[in-house]
Amino acid sequence: MTQFALFDTAIGFAGIAWNDAGLVACHLPERDPETSRRGFLRRFPDAVEAEVPTRLAATVEGIRALMRGEKADLANAPLDLSRTPEFHARVYEIARAIPPGETLTYGEIAVKLGDRLLAREVGQALGKNPWPIVVPCHRVTAAGGKPGGFSARGGVETKMKLLAIEGAKAAAQADLFAG
Structure with a gap:
């Protein structure tokens, strides 16, 4: 149930x-x-x-x-992965290891998975993440300092708010180009 x-x-x-x-x-x-x-x-x-x-x-x-902007660790939150495709589970495991306030790019996760050409698939897996915050997909950005996508309500604006709450450099860089 x-x-x-x-x-x-x-x-x-x-x-x-x-x-x-x-x-x-x-x-x-x-x-x-x-x-x-x-x-x-x-x-x-x-x-x-x-x-x-x-x-x-x-x-x-x-x-x-x-x-609240504190650096909490959710790595021990238990996930039911029974309905999660194996590739997605591997992406989520890497994303869960990104500390608050830090980011990785889709390409960096692809390299960790063994093939830099998997960046698009990494993004697709994160777009289906059923555990936002616990699996911190907001900490995964595009290359070149771009925020990349975010499928939650509010889109990239929500992603940038979450990164700002955590004090991530990516959020500060994005502000340089605002307006």
């Missing part, structure tokens, strides 16, 4: 969904908790809203800390 919980952060209401194996989804902060709730129920129509279980309390606190 899939359950989910919403919780307040410094920038809005976020959420997690889980089953017995681990997290099945995360939802980036929204101003309105109803938007997050509808998002979970669209993806998991049979999900039940519940209290955050003790085993996921540290994950919620880590997400809250990141949204």
Whole structure:
């Protein structure tokens, strides 16, 4: 059974969904908790809203800390990878190892996977990431200091906000070219 919980952060209401194996989804902060709730129920129509279980309390606190600009580590958050293609799981593992405030490019992840020509596939995998923040796809940028894409609500603007919260150099570089 899939359950989910919403919780307040410094920038809005976020959420997690889980089953017995681990997290099945995360939802980036929204101003309105109803938007997050509808998002979970669209993806998991049979999900039940519940209290955050003790085993996921540290994950919620880590997400809250990141949204306050603290350097929290979510590497131990349990993920249910049972519906995740193997290539995506490998991309997510590399992305999870990027510390807050730092970035890698799609190409750098492709090289870590053994083939620099996989950069586009890396981007596609990150575009389907069901665990934003926990799998920090916002920390993956395009070559040449460009932010690259971001499939969450708000697109690249949201990505840049998250990087700015974490104090990433990529966010500061982007401001040089704004306007």
